[in-house]
Amino acid sequence: MIVAEQKGLDEIKNSLGDAKRVLIVGCGTCVTVCFSGGAKEAAVLGSSLRMSTQIDGQGKDVSEATVQRQCEWEYLDTIRDRVEKADIVLSLGCGVGVQALAEHYPDAVVVPGLNTTFIGLPVEQGVWAERCAACGSCMLGSTGGICPIARCAKQLLNGPCGGSSHGKCEVSVETDCAWQLIYDKLKAQDRLHLLMEIAPPKDWRTGRDGGPRKIVREDLRLPKTSEAPSES
Amino acid sequence: MTAEATQIAGGEAPAINIIAFCCHYCAYAAADLAGSLRIQYPQSVKVVKLPCTGKLDVQLILDAFEHGADGVMVAGCMEGDCHFQQGNFNAKRRVTHTQGLLRQIGIEPERVKMFNMSSAMARRWADAVTVMDETVRQLGPSPLRRHRFKTAHPQGETP
Numbered sequence: 001m002i003v004a005e006q007k008g009l010d011e012i013k014n015s016l017g018d019a020k021r022v023l024i025v026g027c028g029t030c031v032t033v034c035f036s037g038g039a040k041e042a043a044v045l046g047s048s049l050r051m052s053t054q055i056d057g058q059g060k061d062v063s064e065a066t067v068q069r070q071c072e073w074e075y076l077d078t079i080r081d082r083v084e085k086a087d088i089v090l091s092l093g094c095g096v097g098v099q100a101l102a103e104h105y106p107d108a109v110v111v112p113g114l115n116t117t118f119i120g121l122p123v124e125q126g127v128w129a130e131r132c133a134a135c136g137s138c139m140l141g142s143t144g145g146i147c148p149i150a151r152c153a154k155q156l157l158n159g160p161c162g163g164s165s166h167g168k169c170e171v172s173v174e175t176d177c178a179w180q181l182i183y184d185k186l187k188a189q190d191r192l193h194l195l196m197e198i199a200p201p202k203d204w205r206t207g208r209d210g211g212p213r214k215i216v217r218e219d220l221r222l223p224k225t226s227e228a229p230s231e232s
Numbered sequence: 233m234t235a236e237a238t239q240i241a242g243g244e245a246p247a248i249n250i251i252a253f254c255c256h257y258c259a260y261a262a263a264d265l266a267g268s269l270r271i272q273y274p275q276s277v278k279v280v281k282l283p284c285t286g287k288l289d290v291q292l293i294l295d296a297f298e299h300g301a302d303g304v305m306v307a308g309c310m311e312g313d314c315h316f317q318q319g320n321f322n323a324k325r326r327v328t329h330t331q332g333l334l335r336q337i338g339i340e341p342e343r344v345k346m347f348n349m350s351s352a353m354a355r356r357w358a359d360a361v362t363v364m365d366e367t368v369r370q371l372g373p374s375p376l377r378r379h380r381f382k383t384a385h386p387q388g389e390t391p
Contacts, residue, residue: 009336040291047294048337055338055375 001121002030002094003128004037004114009048015111016060016088022049023086024113025079025101026066027093034128037092037114039066045092045113070097076104083108119150136206136213142194144185149202151178157199248276248368250303251296252361255285257315259307261351266358273358274365277305284308285346286319293330293344297376303368304344307360311348320348340371 016022024042032038042064053060065082067075070093083089083101088109091098095116102110118130133150139157140147149155153171160179163170167180186192204210254260260281266273282288285308296304306327308320324346331341345367347360372378 009333040289043291044294044333047291047298048333051294051298051339051376052337055379057379 001033001119002096002116003034003118003120003130004031004094004116006036006041006045006092006114007112009045009052012045012090012111012113013049013052016049016090019088019109020061021085021087022060022062022090023079023082023088024049024062024064024090024092025070025083025097026064027070027091027097028066028068029071031092031094031097031114032066034122037094037097039064042066042092045090070094071100073100073104076100080105134207135202135204136210137203139199139202142197142199143182144189144191144194146178146182146185148178148182151176151181155202157202159195248302248365248373249300250274250277250305250361250364250368251301252277252279252305252307252364253282253285253288253292254279255308255315255320256281256283258309258313258351258353259347259349259357262307262349262353262357265351266354269354271354271358273361276365276368277361284314284316284319285323286314286316288323288326290326290330290333293327294333297334297339297343297374300374300377302343302371302374302377303364305347305360305364306344307347307349307357309348310350313350339375342367343371343374 024046026032026039026042027037028039031041035041046062046064049060049062053062063082063086065079067078069075070091083105084107086108088111089101089105090113091101091110092113093101094114095112098110098112101108119132119134120128120130123129130150132147133155135149139149148157152160153169153175154161156179160177161170164177164180167177169175169177183192183195186194206213252259252263254263260279263279285306288306293304293306306323308323309315311320314320327344327346330344334341334344345364347356347364349356349360
């Protein structure tokens with residue numbers, strides 16, 4: 001899932017400026033599961049903003065709406081009336097949700113309420129950790145299902161650096177050395193021979209270095225009007 | 233009590249609203265027992281029964297303040313005695329989290345507090361309400377109520 005953290009109340013209030021009618025838009029998918037931007041978090045933030053702005057004399061009119069997914073046009077259509085009536089839209093979606101709202105409603109002023117942080121998972125209740133860097137060229141098959149791109153600070157492809165100590169990364173003693181994890185896992189599975197193969201330099205064009213990415217699936221696209229079967 | 237709080241109350245002790253979220257298995261029964269035993273405690277408290285303080289949600293506390301509460305007390309079982317194992321510990325963490333939120337909002341975090349007691353501790357219930365009542369009276373009406381008063385009486389006249 002996409003993991004995000006809510007911004008501080010002061011930063012959010014500053015981003016709202018003088019806008020009077022504020023619509024907080026929560027998202028019912030990733031940020032609901034990581035407790036940063038779902039219906040409940042939108043309600044708490046709405047309540048906090050109403051009280052805070054009442055105390056400092058601004059008295060904003062704050063309401064909330066949560067859609068199933070902010071990153072799909074169809075769901076955003078369900079709140080059109082409310083978006084159009086608002087002076088400003090405070091998105092509690094990830095960065096995709098914020099941009100989807102801004103793109104779908106060109107006249108709306110949209111500001112983010114979250115800091116989108118990483119693609120990860122909850123390793124325990126209340127603790128999330130990064131697991132994927134969306135590099136566009138997955139190599140998990142040769143590393144025992146442990147990603148050196150997302151979990152090694154240096155994104156090394158052929159074993160640990162000299163900073164690995166007692167299984168921990170030199171960046172933080174709380175961070176496991178990804179290559180120690182990979183070695184332990186492959187050893188336990190008796191697949192250490194995989195490490196004998198030298199991974200060539202990674203082609204980073206499949207990642208962010210290649211610019212904004214896009215996937216086109218012709219088999220899933222809807223036919224263009226000219227190609228649609230005519231009614232007889 | 234602050235001079236402003238006295239002014240809001242028209243020169244008399246202000247009517248303080250304290251919402252007590254009480255666990256069905258302990259504090260609610262303790263409050264009931266306090267009544268049966270005719271133990272006196274401040275009338276500022278309004279009891280809301282929860283099946284367990286583990287049901288407590290941050291939004292419940294914020295709603296209370298937004299709708300006029302000056303203080304919120306959360307009363308659960310003694311630590312280690314929760315009917316649902318860990319409900320009171322969950323509530324304790326949520327109360328701490330809410331105190332941080334209130335600070336950001338501009339409301340004194342001391343206005344929300346967690347208490348622990350068993351169903352037999354009628355005296356402790358009365359003492360807890362008294363402590364909370366005194367704390368909130370020291371702080372005066374919540375900043376939200378003070379603001380509403382100022383808006384309604386811009387010249388500073390008493391209501």
